[in-house]
Amino acid sequence: MTVIQKKADNPIAHLTVEDIETLGKELDAIRERVIASRGERDAAYIRKVISTQRKLEISSRVVLLFSLFPPAWIVGTAGLSVAKILENMEIGHNVLHGQWDWMRDPKIHSTSWEWDHVAPADQWKQSHNELHHRYTNVVGKDNDLGYGIMRVDEDQPWHPAHLGQPLYNFLNACFFEYGIAAYDLDLGNKLKNGGHKDPEFRRRVRAVGRKIRRQFLKDYLLFPVLSGPSFLHTLAANFTANLIRNLWSHSVIMCGHFPEGVETFEKTSIEGETRGEWYVRQMLGSANISGSRLMHIMTGNLSFQIEHHLFPDLPSNRYQEIAPEVRALFDRYGLKYTTGSLPRQVFSAWKKVFRLALPNRRQPAAPATPLDGSTDHPTRELVAA
Amino acid sequence: MTATVPPPGTTRSLRRRLWRLAETVTTPVLPSDYLDLIAPLRAGADLRGRILAVQPETPDAATLLIQPGRSWRGHVPGQYIRLGVDVDGVRQWRAYSVTSAPSRRADRISVTVKAIPDGVVSNHLVRRIRPGTIVQLDQACGDFVLPERAPSRVLFLTAGSGITPVAGMLRSGALAGSDVVLVHSAPTAADVVFGAELRGLAERGAIRLIERHTEVEGLLDVAELDTLVPDHLDRQTWACGPLGLLDAAEAHWAARGHAARLHTERFRPTVITAGDGGTVTFTRSSVTVAATGATPLLDAGENAGVLMPSGCRMGICFGCVLPLRQGAVRDLRNGQLTTALPGDGVRVQTCVSAAAGPCELEI
Ligand SMILES: Cc1cc2nc3c(=O)[nH]c(=O)nc-3n(C[C@H](O)[C@H](O)[C@H](O)COP(=O)(O)OP(=O)(O)OC[C@H]3O[C@@H](n4cnc5c(N)ncnc54)[C@H](O)[C@@H]3O)c2cc1C
Numbered sequence: 128m129t130v131i132q133k134k135a136d137n138p139i140a141h142l143t144v145e146d147i148e149t150l151g152k153e154l155d156a157i158r159e160r161v162i163a164s165r166g167e168r169d170a171a172y173i174r175k176v177i178s179t180q181r182k183l184e185i186s187s188r189v190v191l192l193f194s195l196f197p198p199a200w201i202v203g204t205a206g207l208s209v210a211k212i213l214e215n216m217e218i219g220h221n222v223l224h225g226q227w228d229w230m231r232d233p234k235i236h237s238t239s240w241e242w243d244h245v246a247p248a249d250q251w252k253q254s255h256n257e258l259h260h261r262y263t264n265v266v267g268k269d270n271d272l273g274y275g276i277m278r279v280d281e282d283q284p285w286h287p288a289h290l291g292q293p294l295y296n297f298l299n300a301c302f303f304e305y306g307i308a309a310y311d312l313d314l315g316n317k318l319k320n321g322g323h324k325d326p327e328f329r330r331r332v333r334a335v336g337r338k339i340r341r342q343f344l345k346d347y348l349l350f351p352v353l354s355g356p357s358f359l360h361t362l363a364a365n366f367t368a369n370l371i372r373n374l375w376s377h378s379v380i381m382c383g384h385f386p387e388g389v390e391t392f393e394k395t396s397i398e399g400e401t402r403g404e405w406y407v408r409q410m411l412g413s414a415n416i417s418g419s420r421l422m423h424i425m426t427g428n429l430s431f432q433i434e435h436h437l438f439p440d441l442p443s444n445r446y447q448e449i450a451p452e453v454r455a456l457f458d459r460y461g462l463k464y465t466t467g468s469l470p471r472q473v474f475s476a477w478k479k480v481f482r483l484a485l486p487n488r489r490q491p492a493a494p495a496t497p498l499d500g501s502t503d504h505p506t507r508e509l510v511a512a
Numbered sequence: 513m514t515a516t517v518p519p520p521g522t523t524r525s526l527r528r529r530l531w532r533l534a535e536t537v538t539t540p541v542l543p544s545d546y547l548d549l550i551a552p553l554r555a556g557a558d559l560r561g562r563i564l565a566v567q568p569e570t571p572d573a574a575t576l577l578i579q580p581g582r583s584w585r586g587h588v589p590g591q592y593i594r595l596g597v598d599v600d601g602v603r604q605w606r607a608y609s610v611t612s613a614p615s616r617r618a619d620r621i622s623v624t625v626k627a628i629p630d631g632v633v634s635n636h637l638v639r640r641i642r643p644g645t646i647v648q649l650d651q652a653c654g655d656f657v658l659p660e661r662a663p664s665r666v667l668f669l670t671a672g673s674g675i676t677p678v679a680g681m682l683r684s685g686a687l688a689g690s691d692v693v694l695v696h697s698a699p700t701a702a703d704v705v706f707g708a709e710l711r712g713l714a715e716r717g718a719i720r721l722i723e724r725h726t727e728v729e730g731l732l733d734v735a736e737l738d739t740l741v742p743d744h745l746d747r748q749t750w751a752c753g754p755l756g757l758l759d760a761a762e763a764h765w766a767a768r769g770h771a772a773r774l775h776t777e778r779f780r781p782t783v784i785t786a787g788d789g790g791t792v793t794f795t796r797s798s799v800t801v802a803a804t805g806a807t808p809l810l811d812a813g814e815n816a817g818v819l820m821p822s823g824c825r826m827g828i829c830f831g832c833v834l835p836l837r838q839g840a841v842r843d844l845r846n847g848q849l850t851t852a853l854p855g856d857g858v859r860v861q862t863c864v865s866a867a868a869g870p871c872e873l874e875i
């Protein structure tokens with residue numbers, strides 16, 4: 128494994144195997160406590176968010192029927208952008224994680240939810256919940272890391288094509304939902320390796336096609352038509368709202384795993400990983416965003432990326448509450464809790480995108496190798512066992 | 513009719529097309545998801561009800577007055593509804609007998625709930641639920657009902673909350689011309705649900721009421737019916753109450769060769785044998801749990817967060833049936849073993865089946 132910043136020192140060299148397992152138990156205890164106290168308050172929270180989102184969406188769309196008038200365009204577009212962001216982040220992402228399945232409400236359940244996004248919920252659930260959350264920040268396994276198109280680690284060989292990665296990243300940000308649909312399909316690999324003939328793959332492509340058609344029909348045909356003389360204005364408003372939503376969610380997600388200070392891991396480092404080691408990988412592989420309560424809601428509480436990665440299925444409103452305890456554990460075990468304001472983290476992540484677009488400036492001082500017990504640091508072997 | 517009047521099918525297909533258009537507008541959710549925000553009880557919505565009032569009946573029982581949604585299809589006295597209510601944020605479904613008389617306007621129904629010790633839903637409904645709350649409902653069902661033509665002589669044998677389906681029958685007026693005897697057990701006179709109303713009926717001569725206050729008089733022995741209601745075997749009898757009472761009544765009527773005249777309703781399934789348990793896999797949800805031989809598969813699934821279909825939770829409505837892809841389950845009521853291999857097409861009632869070895873359910 129390697130650390131993106133090529134730190135010579137292993138961030139968990141000071142922890143013994145026992146430390147890591149005790150840490151795991153302490154985290155398990157936090158989780159059990161939240162599960163035991165889940166109840167009416169949490170249910171009321173998500174229902175409130177859902178009804179607020181729906182009311183905001185419908186009223187923004189009604190306002191946009193008159194988008195010919197500039198104030199209506201501005202208000203409607205802003206409202207729709209916020210509604211779309213809430214729908215994807217605090218509602219869709221979290222419902223699809225099964226955070227609310229315990230309520231046994233068939234309308235707010237991971238098996239029945241569909242979201243305002245071109246990636247069909249079931250495909251996204253599979254690639255996100257099974258792959259990204261299981262293989263968080265493992266280079267080559269976690270597609271969220273660079274989305275398969277970027278160089279995200281000094282150890283990855285440089286290729287002239289990487290010079291374009293700031294541009295790819297920007298385009299990916301603008302059309303993020305399509306980027307996600309494509310990597311849920313594993314499109315790049317499938318096209319390269321001839322997997323596109325596979326009937327299952329074709330079924331999935333058709334499902335994405337249907338989803339895109341429905342989303343297009345709604346945003347770029349039906350609502351504009353309903354707006355009559357405001358046709359073009361509504362079309363532009365909907366496009367803008369989708370763009371804003373894409374840029375926002377891309378930024379939030381970049382902040383989760385890209386900023387400086389976040390570790391990445393090698394494939395071999397997770398073989399035979401214990402529960403405690405899995406937790407440590409989530410702790411080191413994620414970064415939080417600091418900010419106001421509203422900001423947390425708008426990020427779908429992914430501003431508590433660390434807490435979310437430790438406990439992906441706890442209700443999102445609880446991450447904020449357990450964050451101080453989690454942070455205290457980081458401190459006690461001498462681990463770095465990466466956090467910062469949104470602008471700072473976005474800047475940090477983009478800086479890395481630019482830096483890695485170029486070949487490494489000089490050879491790294493020492494190969495850093497936490498979590499897999501490679502040879503040069505005897506203490507690390509304790510961790511791998 | 514003139515040529516301009518559309519044939520009957522057309523309006524429906526026009527409406528369907530409009531609905532389809534509305535779905536395109538509201539995608540990825542449904543138009544009903546928006547309508548539910550403002551009109552949860554409208555026609556065509558999933559059946560729900562609004563709690564209008566909670567009236568205490570006894571120290572531990574209360575009647576809920578409910579305004580059912582417009583899709584409510586009415587009930588036959590004696591039938592029950594399933595009611596889904598969120599307790600501590602978790603949706604729980606239980607069955608309750610309708611205690612109100614059927615009415616043509618069908619805009620009010622009532623159920624009467626007795627809180628049982630540690631009962632999750634019954635305590636919530638009796639003590640915590642507030643008027644205005646929306647609850648989930650299912651259409652009335654059950655065959656614990658009077659025949660089309662009311663029998664001339666009737667015996668009701670009830671205890672505790674078992675009076676509820678009978679109250680619905682008495683209130684319906686269907687028994688106006690019949691000779692009705694009601695033998696009802698409760699700990700004390702104050703614990704008799706609908707006590708005042710029943711005594712009133714008895715005073716007016718509409719029924720003969722025999723109250724049994726078990727705290728002082730002890731539990732009713734079914735054999736006592738020989739003296740309390742000497743002609744009880746000649747009567748069509750409806751019995752509802754604790755399992756002990758019903759089991760004894762069934763044995764009594766069967767021994768006297770009149771089993772066909774006794775109709776019973778159980779509020780709880782009988783759990784006879786516990787198997788050995790095993791790992792249960794809910795295949796589509798990708799969830800695997802270890803379950804004991806006494807845990808219904810339904811509970812095992814729900815506890816693991818699987819969205820299990822369910823109904824009466826006692827093996828009578830078949831609302832919980834799921835395909836058993838493979839494995840073995842034991843019927844909790846009689847210990848009967850059911851085994852399946854892929855392709856056998858075996859389906860099981862998850863609420864009354866427990867794992868008897870590893871098994872896979874398709875959900
Ligand atoms: C067809 C039908 C009609 C019914 N009609 C009514 C009605 O009109 N009024 C009414 O009050 N109830 C009625 N019930 C019972 C009701 O559905 C619930 O079972 C009851 O309210 C207890 O639910 P709970 O959530 O409070 O108890 P739970 O939390 O489910 O159970 C708590 C404990 O009590 C035990 N238990 C469960 N049910 C009963 C029971 N019925 N009697 C004794 N112990 C029990 C459980 O095994 C458990 O140990 C009916 C049941 C059926 C199947």
Ligand code: FES
Pocket residue numbers: 822823824825826827828829830831832833861862863864
């Ligand atoms: S829920 Fe009714 S049969 Fe199981």
